[in-house]
Amino acid sequence: MEKKYGIIVHYILCFLLSFLFIFIASLYNYLFFHALAEIFSIIIAFTIYIIFLNIHNFIKNGFFVIIGISFLFIGFFDILHTLSYTGMNIFYGYDTNLTISFWIVGRLLESLIFLLAFFFIKKNFKKHYYYLFLLIISITLLILIFSNNFPIFYIEEKGLTNLKIFTEFFICIIFVINLYLAYKNRKLLENEELFLLMSAFVCIIFSELFFTLYKDPYGTQNLIGHYLKIISYFLIYRSLVFKGLRKPYDQLVENTEILKNLVEEKTVLLREIHHRVKNNLQNIISIIKLQTMYVKDTSDKEMFLTIEGRIQSIGVIHELFYQTYDLKKIPFNNYLVMLTQNISSFFPNLKEKINIIIQANDIYFDLNKAVPLGLIMNEIITNSFKHAFNQRDAGEIKININLKNSDSYEIRIEDNGCGFPSDFDIKTKKTLGMELIQSLGSQLDATIDIESNISKGTFYYLKIGV
Template sequence: MFSSILVICGFFMLSDYNYVMFHMTVELIIVIVASMIFVITWYSRKFINNDYFLIIGIAFLFAGILDFIHLLTYKGMNILIGYGTNLPTQLWVAGRYLESLSFIFAAFMINRKLNGKTIFFGYSLITIFLLLSIFYWGIFPQCYIEGEGLTRFKIYSEYVIITLLGASMALLYANRKSFDDSMVKLMMLALFASIVGELFFTVYRGPYDIENFLGHIFRLISFGLIFNAIIVTALEKPYNIIFRDLKKSERDLKDAKAQAELYTDLMSHDINNVNQELIGYLELSLQSDKIGGEEREYVKRSLDSVKKSTLLIDNVNKIRKVKTSKHESIPVDLDAAVRDVISRYSHMQGNSVTINYTPVPGAMVMAGDLIMDAISNIVENSIKHNNGRVTIWIGVKKTKTSKKDCYEIAIEDDGRGIPDDTKDKIFNRSWRGETRAKGSGLGLYLVKTLVDSYNGKISVEDRIKGDHTKGVRFIIRLPAA
């Protein structure tokens, strides 16, 4: 605080000795700080999700260009001669409009990711337009009249700029949760200092008046605060910003998870209950003698659709259980699991489906109670996705993988097989085959999810090598118990 007072006193003495030198010093410091702000924000844009500071940095670069030309044309500099006081005042007003409007624009872009090069190009065009309107076209309103002082346009513009800066403070405060607390405080103080400075710029009559001096001092204070907010805070406290963003992402993720669980619970419980009621009513309808012919066929199709819906919900619940719950593999009797699966389809044996299996007593694997669902899904696919009669072979044998004992379950059929170009897609969650209308959805994705959760592997190949039309073979490998 004391050092700041000494600096201000030093600037006052310099202005009293040579105001042009004071003005040049202050403006050069501001231009340098503005350039530094641009460099830091530009080269950190890929790592910052908030483009608020990128917009401010680019705006300060081009406002700094206008300020530098303003410095060169200032009365007493004798670099660009013949323009008087109006030209530097016009450049000043143009720069302040560019800054204040940029604070508003940046506030609306908080937490949005923009193309930095596009913003840079846009500000380039705006700056070129302002310079042409002042130097070439002469359409920029007059801001200072020799012997009279500031024009109404200049004074009213300062009040407009003050209003814009005040609105920027309100918008920044409304979005304060998107920034580090200390950064918000510094930016609020900086904007307030800018407002005070602009108030002084509304009342001076000559370029060397005390009001002009105070306006430049408050502008320098404003840039010092912005420098601290953007540069020092960004460099000294980057982990605070990253941690805040991570915490926000964590909260958003928890909210999304809670929503997903709500929808899953709704589907699992309420919708499943409705499905069970529909199944009951449809099965009763099929038992009625009043329904026959075409109507009975429609009821059967409706019953099949509801059962598929119920199976889909059941699969979703199983995937959810595997993905969300922590579980350890336990010894499972693989031979018993296969025989249980075959018993589910025993009513089809000898009709359109034949399942061949040679029992392997004592085949124990490290898995879980859902391993039967993995085997059952593959068997069901073989039945549903093949027209006419189908024969299924299930084989279990002990083997070694990476020097570890494991059991290999091979499930194959003599159906129409799977084309080579789709073999690597069938385990994807988003993949749907040509017969998706017949399946329950998520079937093979569920199988792979279950096998992976048991530290196993699953693969698919042609039953007869080189001819996918002769059937398919699924191979599951699970660690031996």
């Protein structure tokens, strides 16, 4: 709230300083004052258009589309009004009627575009056709004005014509209608936005009334009329900035905060899910361990231990997802360290004898890849512990994972053990472990090659798409 009021105070101070500078200029030289006043209005007009230009893809409200585009053309006629003002001596061969003609065109356009805009409030509007329409109208008016075929609004030494006064009153009437339409559509506009627009319309009405009274373009009524025009432009600008920039920005900040809270809630929830899954798997492991205590047969006991190891390989993944900040993927190097430590614990006699080398830095897998790949790793490493180092004092297992050409992972697992028995055919021999490796490999769309040599050990090569 303090920030909001700080912004309002900032706007008011900037406006008051600008207004004070223009007022001092009016005391020094009226032509200088008029140029500054119009430049102020022109800057606002073009700023309104630039704001629209930058956010038009996000605006679905025809009201703001019409106003945003129209102020480009209003600013253009304000430039011509400024350059053709009496004393500027830029357009030779023309009198004061030229500058007043541009003024009338600008004010008529301003009044009519608001009238049109209210009929398209909260509706879609084809901006491309509107650009073309305003362009054709502007070119036509320029031809009429510069060819002296436009109505006469000012006669030198006589002052304003009746047509000029009538046109100013007509503009006032249109803005009174705009006031009514703004109030009628108050439920479709924000309170601040409505207040600023209606205040701008009131300033414009009084400005136009003052422009019906002067006889000299350097007169006091003309001066007051320009002051009111500056105020009206500023209020319109504030209204459109509120809608076009500040409100969407505030909404974006609010939505970002909501999304941030939702992400945090979901992160906590996912962590809790992984934690509970890990705990449930641990409970299953505990039950298996209890059951194993009652198993007397060595082969049955080994089967239970194998099941326990497979479940633990999944539990480690959920533990890492629970611990890591990124819930989309886990550092697989950390996983392999934990997995091999768990597997080693099942073989206390070999734990100190087997050296495990892991090279998988900066390799991350999501849950869909980590679980089946973890089970494959568990099968291969467990088999090495079980069969590769019988009757050996020491051994080595190497695990290497690399990203190949940014489109696939190459995984190598090898040991320097005794290899498969000579009568073991990898392609034809069916064991549960091999079937698991092949089945899980199919889930990953992986290619798996296995080589074994009695003197060199066993080598597994897996290739998995990114």
